Amino acid sequence: MLPPLVLDRNSPVPLHFQVSQHLEQVITSGQIPPGTLFTSEIELGERLGVSRPTMRRAMQQLVDKGLVVRRRGIGTRVVRPKVKRPMELTSLFDDLKSGGQSPTTQVLALEEIDSDEALAAKLEVKPGEPVVRVVRLRSAAGRPIAKMTNYLPTGLVDFDAETLEEQGLYALLRARGVQMHMATQVVGARQATASESRLLDEPRGSALLTMERTTYDDHGTVVEYGSHVYAASRYTFETSLMRS
Amino acid sequence: MLPPLVLDRNSPVPLHFQVSQHLEQVITSGQIPPGTLFTSEIELGERLGVSRPTMRRAMQQLVDKGLVVRRRGIGTRVVRPKVKRPMELTSLFDDLKSGGQSPTTQVLALEEIDSDEALAAKLEVKPGEPVVRVVRLRSAAGRPIAKMTNYLPTGLVDFDAETLEEQGLYALLRARGVQMHMATQVVGARQATASESRLLDEPRGSALLTMERTTYDDHGTVVEYGSHVYAASRYTFETSLMRS
DNA sequence: CAGTGGTCTAGACCACACC
DNA sequence: GTGTGGTCTAGACCACTGT
The missing domain is CATH 1.10.10.10 (Winged helix-like DNA-binding domain superfamily/Winged helix DNA-binding domain)
Incomplete structure (x- = not known):
């Protein structure tokens, strides 16, 4: 058998x-x-x-x-397989890639900035401490699908824009030995602003999916805080939930 | 200690x-x-x-x-507590209730219909088989927050609209011995239609969060299929993810 | 080195479903 | 009854961390 x-x-x-x-x-x-x-x-x-x-x-x-x-x-x-895999501790890049699509990334910004109070609280660092800001445009099948803004502690970033366009942020962090262990997410929706509409190639006022995520390593230290918007007409989140 | x-x-x-x-x-x-x-x-x-x-x-x-x-x-x-609870196998009713808000429900429809092909596939019953359709308007703090449409196998429903307005669908099912074990969800967003705008007291064309969920019991049988829309200006999904 | 959690074993008793 | 998974025990060895 x-x-x-x-x-x-x-x-x-x-x-x-x-x-x-x-x-x-x-x-x-x-x-x-x-x-x-x-x-x-x-x-x-x-x-x-x-x-x-x-x-x-x-x-x-x-x-x-x-x-x-x-x-x-x-x-x-x-049992018949019912579990959908995504929305785990993977990135959009990984999701698209394993979904057979061919994701591409364009880095719009990669810079060190001084954190303001709100951002410092999110990353659990001292206010004013420098952090790295990354803004990327993720496309699949030749069309833009998401604008992703991430903030990371400076110490974790030693890559350049070019590498980031090839590998995906999570893969890069993992390769540097960062053990991502937990994340909290808030998923919502709102209408696109004018600039977002242009960037994502969507009609004005169309609906966007929003996701804010804070990722922690297994010590409980913040690895990354991200605020992302997705073209809702072309992207959804799939999840499986199991009773405890 | x-x-x-x-x-x-x-x-x-x-x-x-x-x-x-x-x-x-x-x-x-x-x-x-x-x-x-x-x-x-x-x-x-x-x-x-x-x-x-x-x-x-x-x-x-x-x-x-x-x-x-x-x-x-x-x-x-x-560790410092980071986990957010919701988006588990609970209903919006339970979520709001435990969040200190006072949810109310208005049953807009509770009827038996014949399933079409698509619906029968979702519920894994034979096409044409009768199923129960429930449409509810969920409000919190006196304002509408979600329109919820659910479909269930006929055998699971033996309650009336009045009971449903008091207890929440999941609580009723649980009380009847239904062991909900797993669910798959798809979360997305779109613009509100005219009637949805009126119902949810939102401006025309505003963004809605959408959620489709199929719930299974521990035999793998479909308990319920739901298609819900939420006023995005007043509701978000919160989740915690843990690395397996 | 001593102390921690991670793994593995062999065996026992129990609750439950089916015959 | 018989067989299943669920629980619990006692003890062993190992890998890793800090001193």
Whole structure:
């Protein structure tokens, strides 16, 4: 029923993760169709050569990803995939890229400025402290789709506009070892101003999606604050929510 | 350092949950300020009289809620609370209510209709099958804030308009034993139509936030499909995202 | 070095669903 | 009953951090 799996017990990758990765691949590749009842975790653990707690941990990760449901007395069942992935801790650049589109970026500004009171509060730095301001125009399929304004602590920025046009801000931060861990977002809407209409190639007064996001690393330090506007006629946010 | 906790080992509530609930209460009440280093999980477990795996499980739940961060070799540290709650599996009614506002609801329609092809696909029923359509106007602080259109399988609806104006759709479903487990949402924006402007007491052409949501129970069955519009000048969605 | 959290194991008892 | 997942325990080894 299940393709064999060879575990590498000397790998730094935890066993439970190796197991769940394997099962996830098996499920998403369609080798086990939705509705199928899994072999019990006990037998599965024996077959793979891991203990029951380890097996359970792997299973729990599949539950968290919405790939299976478990019911006491019944078993573990593969569900039809319903989860939409986006609006995670990824950037618009990543979203478009993995969506098959070809995003391009134009850096409109990349400069150091002195933070005013409001901005300093957002970034949790001292008022007046210099921060970096980045303004970018993101396009997909040849049309502008979003104007993105980001503010970052000066220490995190050591790239130039050219690099930024190729890689996406989040990818660059990650490559520099920044571990983004959490973000809070506020999504709203408003009408486009005249300049926004021109920039995004939209009719005057058309609706824009707005998003403000503050991103933190795993110490709780602010990594970035962004204020973005999207052409609502061509972009939406998709999310999945799971009960706790 | 920690207030004492008496565990009820005969309670159906799992020990790990009793522990994590207690610790969460201690943290959110401010008895342990942000930045504090916790006692080690071993000593904490001994003190509370639970095994280390149980203690770890309780701790992990605090991590999942973004209340603490754990670092190997260092310890467990309380972080400043950053998580915003809403946009979970709750309804606008619940959101407003817990936000201290006093929401009111006006039921504009509550009727059984025959589903067309598109709607049947959304609800995963046979085309032509009757479904229930609910249209409501939600107000807060005396002003309209959202027009909400929902479609549900006929079997789930046994309430009347009056009940619906008092309780909120999600609360009613929950009270009837429906276990909502997952939802997928698409958030967008567009300009208000003439009738929407009138209904929501907004200027013509103003921006609306739109949200389409499909909710599933834990079997993966569709519970509800909703298409809502919000007056963007008075409502936003707030979310927290955590790196898996 | 000592202390922390991260991983893994072996075994036990329980609640629940189905036969 | 039998088999499932849910909970809990006791103990072990490891990787990492600070001194």
